[in-house]
Amino acid sequence: MKKVxxxxxYFNQTNEIxxxxxxxxxxxxxxxxxxxxxxxxxxxxxxxxxxxxDLKVIETxxxxxxxxxxxxxxxxxxxxxxxxxxxxxxxxxFHPHKRxxxxxxxxxxxxxxxxxxxxDIGENKNLKKKTVANSEVFNKLLPKVISLAGExxxxxxxxxxxxxxxxxxxxxxxxxxxxxxxIISSSWPVTSHIIAKDLKKQFNIPWIADLRDLWNMNPYIxxxxxxxxxxxxxxxxxxxxxxxxxxxxxxAALNLKKLHPNAKIYPIVSGFDPEDFSDIENSYGFDKxxxxxSYQNNKLNFTYAGSLYGGKRDPNLLFKGLxxxxxxxKIDSSKIALDFYGDSENLEKxxxxxxxxxxxxxxxxxxxxxxxxxxxESQVLLLIxxxxxxxxxxxxxxxxxxxAVKRPILSIGYxxxxxxxxxxxxxxxxHVSTLSQTKGTLIKLxxxxxxxxxxxxxxxxxxxxxxxxxxxxxxxxILDSIDNS
Numbered sequence: 001m002k003k004v005x006x007x008x009x010y011f012n013q014t015n016e017i018x019x020x021x022x023x024x025x026x027x028x029x030x031x032x033x034x035x036x037x038x039x040x041x042x043x044x045x046x047x048x049x050x051x052x053x054d055l056k057v058i059e060t061x062x063x064x065x066x067x068x069x070x071x072x073x074x075x076x077x078x079x080x081x082x083x084x085x086x087x088x089x090x091x092x093x094f095h096p097h098k099r100x101x102x103x104x105x106x107x108x109x110x111x112x113x114x115x116x117x118x119x120d121i122g123e124n125k126n127l128k129k130k131t132v133a134n135s136e137v138f139n140k141l142l143p144k145v146i147s148l149a150g151e152x153x154x155x156x157x158x159x160x161x162x163x164x165x166x167x168x169x170x171x172x173x174x175x176x177x178x179x180x181x182x183i184i185s186s187s188w189p190v191t192s193h194i195i196a197k198d199l200k201k202q203f204n205i206p207w208i209a210d211l212r213d214l215w216n217m218n219p220y221i222x223x224x225x226x227x228x229x230x231x232x233x234x235x236x237x238x239x240x241x242x243x244x245x246x247x248x249x250x251x252a253a254l255n256l257k258k259l260h261p262n263a264k265i266y267p268i269v270s271g272f273d274p275e276d277f278s279d280i281e282n283s284y285g286f287d288k289x290x291x292x293x294s295y296q297n298n299k300l301n302f303t304y305a306g307s308l309y310g311g312k313r314d315p316n317l318l319f320k321g322l323x324x325x326x327x328x329x330k331i332d333s334s335k336i337a338l339d340f341y342g343d344s345e346n347l348e349k350x351x352x353x354x355x356x357x358x359x360x361x362x363x364x365x366x367x368x369x370x371x372x373x374x375x376x377e378s379q380v381l382l383l384i385x386x387x388x389x390x391x392x393x394x395x396x397x398x399x400x401x402x403x404a405v406k407r408p409i410l411s412i413g414y415x416x417x418x419x420x421x422x423x424x425x426x427x428x429x430x431h432v433s434t435l436s437q438t439k440g441t442l443i444k445l446x447x448x449x450x451x452x453x454x455x456x457x458x459x460x461x462x463x464x465x466x467x468x469x470x471x472x473x474x475x476x477x478i479l480d481s482i483d484n485s
Contacts, residue, residue, distance in 0.1 A: 003035045004182040004479060005170060005199070007192045009159055011040040011057070017306075017397035018212060021270045022186055024468025025475060026055050032476030037177065039170050041162050058173060060165040064158075157189040167195050174203050182479045186210040190238070197238050206482040208244045208475070210268075217255050232259075239263065243482045246475075249418040251393035268474045270397055271466040272404035277372065300449040301337040302410065303378035305371045306398050308343045312386040316350060317412050321438040323354035331446050333359055341366055341374060375405045379455050380429075380445060385413030387433060392417025403428065403463045408455050410441060426466075428459040 006026055010018035026036040038055060041062030174180050183205050185196035193209050200207040215235045216228070236259070239245065245265045247253050253267040307313070318338075325331040338360045340347055351360040366374070375381055381402045385391055391414045399422065402409050409429030413419060420431040430441045449455055 001035045002181045003177055003179050005180050006036050006038045007185040007195050008038055008040055009189050009192055012043050024273050025472050028469050028472035032473050034476055034479055039166055058169055060169045063161040157191055159189040159191050163191055170199055181483050183207045188213045193238050200241055206243045209242045211247045244478055249393055249395055251418050270400055271468045271471045272400040273468045277404040299335055299337045300379050301339055302380045302382050303339045304382035305341040308345050313384040317438045319350050319354045321442050323356050330443055378407055381407050381409045383411040387414050395419050403466055406457050426459055426463045
């Protein structure tokens, strides 16, 4: 069997949506003639996670950027790559990616301990006055200095120190495995592509660059004009020798074509791993017809699991719509529950604003297996995306989990685009973008629930085509097409 080398920073983090696509590829590509060897950074207590699937995973050394630089100041920091169960969106516009923003927040907290303590200043009034003024300036400028440092030091991304151990390990693997006939690199981080580019140059092996997140055309990332110039130049140079570019939707592929007009670009959607959900059914006693599910206190409960991306995924429409319907006497608040798992940013504040705090349950982080079980038990699965035109080319990875769970979906986001089209194609639920649409859908769901004591799942057979088996099959065909052996 031919072999393919997969460069995958996000792989062992089982709660990461990013890891699901890459683990699915490694797991199912052998069904289509390609044994996968995966190169990943070594994280704590992860090797056992791969044994179950008989995956060949090579773990390399890894130095986190924040650890490297803060250690120069004798400041210790936990690797966020180890404990990042739910992705968070950057509040800092200078930092290169949503996951890296956690490092900046951490460094801000660490550096705060160095703020000048005015209580320690002596009695000299002139000295005290000058010190107070200087300390205020210092404390105001410090976050900006840290942000600018992040812009400079995290080029091209915060995982750049993985390059050396990863490329050394990859070269050794290729030299020992002469039957490696392809390379797949996946971003984020873009360091994965830089590693693959240099492997392609050295060994002349066909290379697929998979952009789960676009690089310079990613609406979630904002750089200053200097950084943007160098980022664009680096992307163009990196992909000069790539054989195939892949991304996750047709609209994203069309946008990518604008920057790389001569490249071969294929949209390959992600999917769910059927085995993940058979495990849940066996562990929690669910059957395929949901007959053993006991719903929460006979309430119409809505479940959201994941990040709110710094407020870009905004629940205001949902909360406001429910509040108005309760005030209008069309919905009984005692029959409604909102369950949020993972990110809780501003949830309590927004719910209080609309006087629905009593129906909101904030659960925090739980394991991936528990999340899947809670989704399976839910009456309605919430999908909240950024209500912005920039979002129209993306499909949140969470929807594929929802497909496998087979419960009705209420999606709130931009009026048009890939997500809306997918929901319409599969008939899994509703996509709304305005307050009136939100209220209309909520009252329909509520009335159906009050009449039938449950909500019926209406998804069609097209849902089943969105599995990682089909995703791997498409990558297998592309690898076959570029194999020059």
